[in-house]
Amino acid sequence: MRRTASSACxxxxxxxxxxxCAFGLPPVQRTVLDNGLVLLVSEEHSLPFVTINxxxxxxxxxxxxxxxxxAGLTASSVLLGAAGRTLKQINEELDFMGANMSASANKDYxxxxxxxxxxxxxxxxxxxxxxxxxxxxxxxEVKKEISRTLAAIQSSEDRxxxxxxxxxxxxxxxxxxxxxxxxxxVESVSKLTREAIREFHGLHYCPDNxxxxxxxxxxxxxxxGYMVPRxxxxxxxxxxxxxxxxxxxxxxxxxxxxxxVTQSNIVIGNGGMSRDNPDYYAAQVMNYILxxxxxxxxxxxxxxxxxxxxxxxxxxxxxxKYPGPFMVFLQTxxxxxxxxxxxxxxxxxxxxxxxxxxxxxxxxxKYLVGNFPQRxxxxxxxxxxxxxxEYYGLGLDYxxxxxxxxxxxxxxxxxxxxxxxxxxxxxxxxxxxxxKEAGLE
Numbered sequence: 001m002r003r004t005a006s007s008a009c010x011x012x013x014x015x016x017x018x019x020x021c022a023f024g025l026p027p028v029q030r031t032v033l034d035n036g037l038v039l040l041v042s043e044e045h046s047l048p049f050v051t052i053n054x055x056x057x058x059x060x061x062x063x064x065x066x067x068x069x070x071a072g073l074t075a076s077s078v079l080l081g082a083a084g085r086t087l088k089q090i091n092e093e094l095d096f097m098g099a100n101m102s103a104s105a106n107k108d109y110x111x112x113x114x115x116x117x118x119x120x121x122x123x124x125x126x127x128x129x130x131x132x133x134x135x136x137x138x139x140x141e142v143k144k145e146i147s148r149t150l151a152a153i154q155s156s157e158d159r160x161x162x163x164x165x166x167x168x169x170x171x172x173x174x175x176x177x178x179x180x181x182x183x184x185x186v187e188s189v190s191k192l193t194r195e196a197i198r199e200f201h202g203l204h205y206c207p208d209n210x211x212x213x214x215x216x217x218x219x220x221x222x223x224x225g226y227m228v229p230r231x232x233x234x235x236x237x238x239x240x241x242x243x244x245x246x247x248x249x250x251x252x253x254x255x256x257x258x259x260x261v262t263q264s265n266i267v268i269g270n271g272g273m274s275r276d277n278p279d280y281y282a283a284q285v286m287n288y289i290l291x292x293x294x295x296x297x298x299x300x301x302x303x304x305x306x307x308x309x310x311x312x313x314x315x316x317x318x319x320x321k322y323p324g325p326f327m328v329f330l331q332t333x334x335x336x337x338x339x340x341x342x343x344x345x346x347x348x349x350x351x352x353x354x355x356x357x358x359x360x361x362x363x364x365x366k367y368l369v370g371n372f373p374q375r376x377x378x379x380x381x382x383x384x385x386x387x388x389x390e391y392y393g394l395g396l397d398y399x400x401x402x403x404x405x406x407x408x409x410x411x412x413x414x415x416x417x418x419x420x421x422x423x424x425x426x427x428x429x430x431x432x433x434x435x436k437e438a439g440l441e
Contacts, residue, residue, distance in 0.1 A: 025376055025399060026215070028386055033228070035236040036208025040386045041223055042215045044379060048118045050216035052125075053383035054132060055391055056110040057211070058204035061177035061244060061321070066191070069184015073149060073192055074200045075105040078112065080141035083130035087141055090127060099124045101131065106182055108321045109391060110204075115380065118217040122226055133234055135201060142194045149189050153181075160265040160432040161329075167255050168267040168430045172325055174247040206237025213386040215379045246271075246323045250426040256440050257432045263311065264337040264433035268344055269327035270423045275319040275392045281405040282413040283317050283421060288364040289414065290351050291315025291328060296363065298347055299328065309340040317421070321392070326421055334437035341429060351418045355411045369403045 026044040033039060063070045079101065080087045094101055099116035101124075112132055116124040156162045166181050173179030183189070212231070214223070248271030273279060284292075291299040291314045299313045310332045318324035328348075332340040376382050389398050435441045 025382065028396070030390075030396060033207065033232060035232060035234055036206075037231055037234065038211045038390055039228075039231065040211065040213040040390060041218070042213070042382065042386065043218060044215055044382070045217050047379070048217050049379060050114075050116055050118055050121045050214065050218050051379040051383045052114040052128060053213045053215075053380070053387050054112045054128075055211040055213070055387040056112070056205055057108075057209050057391065058110055058200075058239075059105045059108045060180065060182040061107055062204065062242065063177065063180065063184075064200075066188060067184075067196065068180040068188040069149065069182070070192060070196060070200050071105040071110060071204075072182050072184065073145065073189065074197045074204075075103045075110045075112070076149070077137055077142055077145055077197050078103055078131050078135040078201065078205075080145060081136040081138045082127070083134040083136070085127070085130065086138070090131070093127060094124070097124055101128065103131075107178055107324075111384070111387075113380065113383070121218065121222065125227065125230070129230055129234070132205060137194050137198050137201075139194050142197065146189060146192060149183060150186060153183055153186055153189065156183075160259055160261050161331075163257060163259070164265045164267045164430045164432045167257060167432075168269065168327070168428055169325070171253065171255055171428045171430070172249055172269065172271065174249055176246055177244055178246065178320070178322070178324065203237075204239055206239050207231070207234045208236050209239040211387045211390045213383040213390075215383040215386070244322050248323070249428060250423075252425055252427055254429040254431065256435055257430065258435045259432050261432070261434055262334070264330075264332050264334050264340075264431055264438055266330040266332070266337060266341060266344075266432075267327055267430045268330075268341065268348075268427055269325050270421075270427045272317050272324050272326035272421055273319050274323045275321065277319065277323075279417050279420065280317075280319055282409045282417045283319075284368060285361070285364045285406060285409045286351070286356075286414040286417050287315055287317055287326075288368060289356050289360045290347070290418075293364065293367065298351070299344065302347055303330070303340060303343050307339075307343060309336050309343060313340075313344070334434045335439070337431055337433055337438040337440065341431070345424050345427075348422050348424045352415075352422055352424075354415070356414050358411070361409070361411055361414065365406050365409065368406050372399075372402055 026042045028040055028042040031039045059071050097116060097120040099114065099120060101114045103112040114124060114128045170179055273283060289298060291297045299315060303310045303313045310330050313330045315328045317326050328344055330340050330344065375385050431440060
């Protein structure tokens with residue numbers, strides 16, 4: 001292992017100590033191996049488990065044109081066989097150890113994870129590495145995986161909320177990598193092949209395109225003497241640099257989808273921000289007040305509690321590697337759909353037109369800072385958190401900085417970001433409902 005012995009490393013250790021003080025986080029050590037892999041290790045000995053989280057920096061954003069779903073299918077297919085082991089053999093070995101391994105992709109990245117008892121770590125780790133680096137993509141199993149994916153896509157047509165989400169993204173993004181579902185479409189997945197999956201894996205699953213976080217009951221001997229020599233054998237790749245341009249629709253429109261449902265599912269929103277946007281923290285405070293604050297949010301208080309128009313209503317900023325959407329979600333009776341949409345728009349305009357109260361601001365800050373440690377409630381969450389901090393470039397002192405980033409937000413900041421990132425006049429509205437009952441035919 002090549003370690004950094006610079007003053008930056010000493011500073012890192014100081015920051016780590018403050019994480020532990022502030023949030024009960026275990027210390028973390030960051031190392032970059034010669035093949036480019038970023039290795040994050042955190043010893044946490046309260047339970048005899050080890051959790052490994054490999055983040056490969058590829059997701060649906062890297063699906064090729066007309067190949068929607070390729071990243072997702074590649075992720076699920078790495079588990080189907082590897083380095084001479086069949087799917088059945090992999091499952092039997094993991095079951096015998098009581099270990100769990102999973103893989104999935106989202107818009108930005110892919111995660112392959114392993115959770116295993118400490119005593120079985122050195123037996124399970126080679127399986128994990130083979131799955132990541134030497135998947136065989138057996139033809140019969142890939143064909144079954146494609147069939148399962150197609151069945152899941154078709155089944156999701158019966159979930160009105162999922163139908164609304166897909167229609168919203170398709171309308172909001174003017175093409176580009178975020179405009180299609182991670183799982184792909186029936187048309188695109190039907191055309192995917194074993195060869196295309198193998199090619200995608202070879203291009204993107206490289207150590208210099210990955211972050212490996214290890215959390216749990218593991219010691220330095222196992223890391224230096226066992227893990228690292230095996231990680232170093234993973235050959236460096238040549239993942240191409242890829243610049244992605246995001247274009248949002250700015251045309252106000254309403255998309256109506258007829259379904260025989262008893263309640264309408266509605267999504268309203270517009271283009272938002274990326275995770276590295278300096279306004280992210282002010283937007284989080286603003287969004288908590290608007291619609292993320294459960295029963296205390298403005299949307300919930302007005303639309304559900306006062307007017308009785310919605311079963312549920314919430315808002316979110318999906319801040320991704322590149323700009324994601326701002327969205328409001330509602331579920332309401334068909335006959336209340338038009339009134340609920342109108343009430344939502346009124347609340348959005350109010351957020352843009354007046355300062356929030358001091359109490360709203362302070363309640364939001366207290367919740368966001370107080371709830372932050374919930375991200376560290378399990379080994380899996382800690383491992384995922386470390387990988388995301390690295391991926392989004394938040395800085396290894398991020399947990400230490402977070403409270404001040406939130407507490408520094410003012411009422412004026414909230415109003416400013418509301419005006420900058422909420423655009424009712426440019427919004428896309430999707431309504432999945434019994435359109436006749438809703439009066440929207």
